[in-house]
Amino acid sequence: MEVTLTHFLILSTLLFSLGIYGIVTRKNAIMVLMGLELILNASNINFIAFSRFGNFGLQGQLFALFVIVLAAAEAAIALAIVLNVYKTFVNVNVDEIDELRD
C-alpha cells in the first residue's frame, strides 16, 4: 500500500491520542509534560504533512518551527513551576496538590 497523506494523518492521530492518555492518567507533573510534548509533535506532523501534500509552499514547515520554539519556552516555564511546587509541597503529584479545594 502506497504511503499517502492519510497514513501521516493516522500516525499523528495515534500520537495525539497517546499524548492525551498520558496527560489524563499520569500523576507526576513531569509525566504530564511528556504527554504534552507528544501532542505538540503530533500537531507538527500534521503541519508538515499538509505542507508536503497540499499546494501551500513551505508555510507548514515554518509553522512547525514556530511550534518547536513555543514548546521550548513552555518546557522551561513548566519546569520552573514544577520546581517551585516541589519546594512548597515536597511532591509533584498533580492529584495531591489541592490546597485551594476546601
Add this chain to the structure above:
Amino acid sequence: MNIYDIIFYLFAAVTLLSAFFVVTTRNIVRAAFFLLFTFFGVAGIYVLLGADFVAIVQLIVYVGGILILLIFGVMITNKITQVDIKTGTIHTLPAAIGVGLFTGVIGAVILNTEWFEIKTDIPVSTLSTLGRMLINEYVLVFELLGILLLVALIGAASMARK
C-alpha cells in the same frame, strides 16, 4: 511496496511503540528515554516528508534541550537516593475508553474524507526558502517569537532561582 513505504512504516512503528511505552511505563527515567526514541522517530518522519531543516531542529531542540530539561526536572524533584522514581496512574480505564472513542471518531473522519492531494516538488534543501520566508513575510512573527523566548527564559530562571 517500495523502499519509501518500508522506511515510513519503520519510523511510524518506532514512534508509536516508544510513545506507548512513554505513557504506560511506571519508571519516569525509562519514560524519558523512550521519549528520546519517539523524537527520533518523528524526526525521521519529517525527513520522509521533505522537511530536512525541521528534522534537524527537532533533534537539536527536542533531544538536546527539552529532553535534558525534563530529565533534570526528574532528578531534582525525586529523591534519587531512595529508589522511588516510580509514578502511579489514575483513571486508566475511563481514560482508555474516552481516548479510544476519540481516536475512532477522528480516524473514521480521516479515512472517509476524499483528500485532494497535490504532491508538490519540495526543493532538495528547504533551508534557503525557509530563511527567505522568515525575513520577508514572517519577520514580525520571527521577532515576536524571539522576544517571547527571551522573556520566557528570563522568567523561568528568576522563578526557579528564588
